[in-house]
Amino acid sequence: xxxxxxxxxxxxxxxxxxxxxxxxxxxxxxxxxxxxxxxxxxxxxxxxxxxxxxxxxxxxxxxxxxxxxxxxxxxxxxxxxxxxxxxxxxxxxxxxxxxxxxxxxxxxxxxxxxxxxxxxxxxxxxxxxxxxxxxxxxxxxxxxxxxxxxxxxxxxxxxxxxxxxxxxxxxxxxxxxxxxxxxxxxxxxxxxxxxxxxxxxxxxxxxxxxxxxxxxxxxxxxxxxxxxxxxxxxxxxxxxxxxxxxxxxxxx
Numbered sequence: 001x002x003x004x005x006x007x008x009x010x011x012x013x014x015x016x017x018x019x020x021x022x023x024x025x026x027x028x029x030x031x032x033x034x035x036x037x038x039x040x041x042x043x044x045x046x047x048x049x050x051x052x053x054x055x056x057x058x059x060x061x062x063x064x065x066x067x068x069x070x071x072x073x074x075x076x077x078x079x080x081x082x083x084x085x086x087x088x089x090x091x092x093x094x095x096x097x098x099x100x101x102x103x104x105x106x107x108x109x110x111x112x113x114x115x116x117x118x119x120x121x122x123x124x125x126x127x128x129x130x131x132x133x134x135x136x137x138x139x140x141x142x143x144x145x146x147x148x149x150x151x152x153x154x155x156x157x158x159x160x161x162x163x164x165x166x167x168x169x170x171x172x173x174x175x176x177x178x179x180x181x182x183x184x185x186x187x188x189x190x191x192x193x194x195x196x197x198x199x200x201x202x203x204x205x206x207x208x209x210x211x212x213x214x215x216x217x218x219x220x221x222x223x224x225x226x227x228x229x230x231x232x233x234x235x236x237x238x239x240x241x242x243x244x245x246x247x248x249x250x251x252x
Contacts, residue, residue, distance in 0.1 A: 001083040002068075004032055005121045007197035011084075017194075019208055023216045023243045025191035027125040027184060032197075034137040035127075039091065040117035043098045050078065050091075056133045058124030066106045069123035079104070082120050089118050126181050128174045146186045147172070153186075153236035167233055182234035185241040193244055195252045213246040220245045 004026065006012030035057055039045065054071050055061075062070040065079040065088045072079045081088035085103075090111055092099045101118050102111040130138055131146070143149065147168050154164040170177055184191050195204070206212055223239035239245075244252060 001121065001123065001125070003194065004197050005036070005084040005119075007194070007199070007202075008033060008036075008121075009084075009119070010199055015194075019206075019212060019215050020219060020243075022194055022212065023219055023249065025184060025193055025242055025244065026197075027122070027127075027192070028141050028188055028190050029192045029196050031138055031141040031188065032122060034135065034141075036119060036121040038117055038119045039098055039101065041098055041101060041115075044096050045093075045098065046096055047073075047076070047078070047093055052133060054080065054120070054123075056127065056129040056135075057120065057122045058127050058129070060123070064106075064109075080118075080120065081106070082118065083123055084119070084121060087112075089115065091118075124176070124181075126176070126183055126187060128171055128176065128187075130187070131172075132174075141188055141190070143187060143189050150186055150236070154233065157236050159231070159233055159236065163233060179232070179234050182237065182242060185237050191241075193249075193252045213249050216244050216249040217246040219243060 003012065003015050003017075006015070008029065037053060039050075051061075051071075051073065059069055059071045059080065062072050065072045065081050068081045068083045068085075070081050070088075076093040078091045078093070079088055080091060087103050088106055090100075090102045090104045092102075101115040103113050103115065104111040130142060134142060150168055150171075151164060167177070171180075171183075195202075208215065220239045220243060223243065227235045227239060234242075240248070
């Protein structure tokens with residue numbers, strides 16, 4: 001998520017990653033941009049509205065903010081740790097006005113420098129809250145009938161009904177689970193790849209010694225072989241729905 005925000009905001013100098021990271025499908029770039037919001041000093045926002053925005057973007061409420069993607073509420077003080085920052089920020093409200101935005105140390109909880117504004121991108125890629133509280137700009141990216149789609153896919157793969165229904169119940173209740181990021185094709189009408197977030201000025205350097213499209217195709221074939229022997233629920237998706245093959249990589 002830090003990389004996705006850095007690419008859209010042109011704030012990263014370089015990303016060093018294995019080739020497989022380039023092949024993985026991620027949340028749509030347009031949705032990422034539509035959901036990212038900014039708050040500046042003296043802006044007006046209801047506390048309840050801010051909390052709902054954070055929940056929708058996948059931030060997890062916690063008594064104390066220590067890790068990226070968490071937020072905490074104490075009266076008119078809201079601590080938030082956006083994934084692109086090295087430290088969390090402390091936002092103080094005066095009624096509905098943003099009175100101050102300050103960095104703070106998550107260990108000592110002491111504030112440091114003050115900011116004039118701060119940007120808040122999604123804290124997760126798989127955003128279950130969007131099924132309940134999707135902003136108008138996000139609705140075009142969503143699949144409205146995902147529960148029935150999950151049932152059909154699971155039944156086609158002979159996934160046990162109990163496992164299938166437990167997963168649907170977890171998702172309907174907004175509960176994330178290990179491997180939930182593999183379910184992006186279920187929730188989103190389209191997915192993108194890391195390179196779709198990059199600007200036209202981005203330079204890609206391949207030091208693996210093999211062409212990336214060929215590596216993408218080999219990766220897909222290995223996944224297909226693993227899928228044929230697995231009973232995990234994420235196997236309801238084809239490898240091409242989760243990763244780019246050689247053709248899709250060239251197009252990205």
